[in-house]
Amino acid sequence: MLQRPVEPRQYTSVAFTESLALQGLSASIGSVGDAYDNALAESIIGLFKTEVVNRHGPFKTLADVEYALMEWVDWYNNARLHSRLDYLTPVEYESAYYAQHQPRRPALV
Structure with missing residues (x-):
């Protein structure tokens, strides 16, 4: 029997979560498939691609x-x-x- 791929699951490091808690911060990680998963990272990557890669590449x-x-x-x-x-x-x-x-x-x- 074949196992399902890992992609449907979400992994968050325990060390990462603990370091956020020590700083009094909340993780901005939602449930699998919601709009908050990678929105900030994707926005910043999009800005970099638009402002640097597309203009200077x-x-x-x-x-x-x-x-x-x-x-x-x-x-x-x-x-x-x-x-x-x-x-x-x-x-x-x-x-x-x-x-x-x-x-x-x-x-x-």
Whole structure:
């Protein structure tokens, strides 16, 4: 008797789930087949393909792709203007946030 393929099942690492819990985060993994499974990853991959691969490809070597990816991730995380952040870069927005919200210091014992 042949076994069914593994694809219908979903695997989530116990270590991954525990590390999320330690940080006070909830996993964004839904049940098999729902719309939340890989939506964020697929959106980011789609952006990268549109903004880098389609505009600057084809790449000649794997190193060229890796370098383009690192440049794009640096830009995406640090320099892009974002409408949800009042057209500030993520770095500017985070700096402004922490300037207004001083971190609490732990109580001395």
